[in-house]
Amino acid sequence: MYINKNLSVHVKDRLDYCDDLVIRTFPELKIEVLYFGHLVGEEELKNNILQPFSNTNEEEVKIILRRKQYQQEEDINLMVKGVLEGKALIIYQNSLAYAVDIYVPKTRSVTPAEIETVIVGSKEAFIEDIGTNLSMIRRRIKSDCLKVLSYNIGTITQTKMYLLYIEGITSPILVKGLQEKINNIDTKGVNDLNQIIQYLDKKPLSVFPQYFTTERPDVSTSKLLEGRVLCLMDGSPYSLSTPTNFFEFFQSPDDYNQRWLLGTLSRLLRFAALFITLIASAFYVAVSMFHYEIIPVQLLHEFIQSRSKVPFNPVIEALIIEGIIELLREAGARLPSKIGQTIGIVGGIVIGTAAVEAGFTSNVLIIVVSVSAISSFVVPHIVMTASLRITRFFFIILASIWGFFGIIFGFVIILIHLCRLKNLGEYYLKPISPLSLKDIKDTIIRAPYQFFKK
């Protein structure tokens, strides 16, 4: 909408009932400046508005406004949008408008990663400001091939989002595919990148995460170099990358920063942990309900003795203890870290020991459930850990009905589901399904760098 008369009234009309809007006037210069005080920087305001217009006259104003930082706007929608984005709008003679970017976000400084911690390697993590996050990536990839496309998500919130890819490495089909998906998001607003993911999910009913998110700029950079598309969103200290595969959730920067043998062994350990966390409790239930014959004779006596006091069916027993573990975990996540430790003591010692002594559960199950819980935390990615926890209950119930057959049934269902899952045309279980032997060197194992092709 183009207006060149009574511009000030029209803009103010659009920003009516916005008490946080600051209007400064310079009557002798016929200038009005509009901005939101909490979006702009003091220094920037002083340098671009206050100082240039304080000691000047009407003749010089025209010269000042010709400077490159003052960008003339003619569309009233863009003027309002500019003010909302932290620009100062200079209205001259009530008919001309100039926008000057003096946006300085008030965010926290860059801090070490809290969830995806590493032993060796960079410590910094993304913060809520998209500009800072983008700068962290640009600092790591100094190439003109790194392309950044900008989007605004949410009809009301207009949250800024960047789509990043490296030209020449990333397939243009992937970029186009994600662009289409982003353009199709129909929502009033989003608060976090993790919400965006749920809009993008192809199979929203799947229990497994279909997009990889990370709070680490080094991981994001490596995803870009692997040919993936990356997204950053204002207000979210995460990046998302796609296409995602299952094995990414079991990788940690430590694997790459440490020597290859250690990296490989850590990875294999994580896959063992995946297996243990999924079926440890289910295995206990299956053995104690259907397959006693597998327990060695020496252990059988102890096993039966520990179960003899328990009045419940093994499945009820397992579900109670798994439920308690879930409560402890949820309470630990919500509480401040200092009180969180108390929860650990209460849960670990008080409930664990007391439950066995009270005859609520057998001590064998306490060991099994603890090993299963510890194994679930070995998986480096928190979203995958959550998925595996849910799946664990599925296995316990199946094992209680059909023993080992139930466990195998569960596995077959999950494996078929994983083989069917696709993300932007790429299979989720690649390189295992479809099989690609050359890619296995950086999924199941971490081969020495000399084995990787450029």
Next chain:
Amino acid sequence: MQTEKFKPFYLFFITYMTQTSIVLFMLPNMIANYFGYNGWLMIIPISVFAMIQIGLIAGIYYFNKGSSIFQTIETSFSKVNIIAKPLYLCLSIFWSVLSITVAKQYVHVMKFLYFPQTNIQWFVLLTLILTYYLVTSGIVTIAHVSTLFFFLSAPMIFLLIYFVPDFSFLQFSTFVFNEHNDFYGGMIELYTAFLGFEVTLFMFPYIKKEKKVFKYVFWGHLYTTLLYLSVTIFCYGFNSFQQLNYQVYPVINLLQYIEFDFIERLDSGFFILFYLKLIITITMYIWISLVTFKRVVMWSAQRSAFALLVVGYLVTLPFVTKNELTSLLSLLAKVQILISIFLPLLVLTIIFLKRRRKHV
């Protein structure tokens, strides 16, 4: 829409996974009963015969240039559809019944050995659910899943190492085929163990075109032969001939012998892990049933698969006991042998007739 295709090396996994099924557990007993002492030698000529059949299928693939055999049949004569369509329907129902009988026989053994109190219908229904889920995913996903299941189940072959210390060549004796009965009947029974390669006949349009596509089917078949040979040889070397004659499931007896420090007996686990192979076997037969059915009825894959599974389930419903299932499967397998021999021959004949007509 372009058909999604898979790379030819998946044929190795599909062939092997479709061929091996519950019969592996009975094979040494069957061989001992039919062929007597050193009966395992018979695996080789039967395997070679199956290989000739694979050769015929490979020939069709090359003459057909990878296009569907249905197209070849339907475009052969002007009024062929009048015969072909009802035949397709019969074949598709037959394969559905065959696959569900195979599944039923497996779950029957499982119930008999490990879940005496569970109703067999539960296991059948669960198997049907999995088969439906897998078969409706499409052949490319089936190929991927069979590869994955291969790697999960194939390491079981290393369990044979456990029997090396107790293996004795003396058990073989110097007799060859002594105490055999019904040699020809045995050959037919043994040939049924190799069935499964014929599903590749229906896969032509779904295979990416490369050189020597069918070498993977040969490799898959050779791997099956190797597995049968090693399991049977180990059974012959571990048990006496008389023991082998009496054990209905000698391979399960072998598995029961395995004992680790921390595990007393895990035969149930191993047997149930074998379910991964079973799922592929039945899925492949349901899949060929599905593609045949879809030539006649224009339903969606989901609806067709559901209908076929229901029909198969209902037809096999009255067969519950071991004897009933064994005789039904034996009959169906014999019909399948005829199909596996005559269908490739029929298609080859059509191809040659068409070629001659072209030249004329």
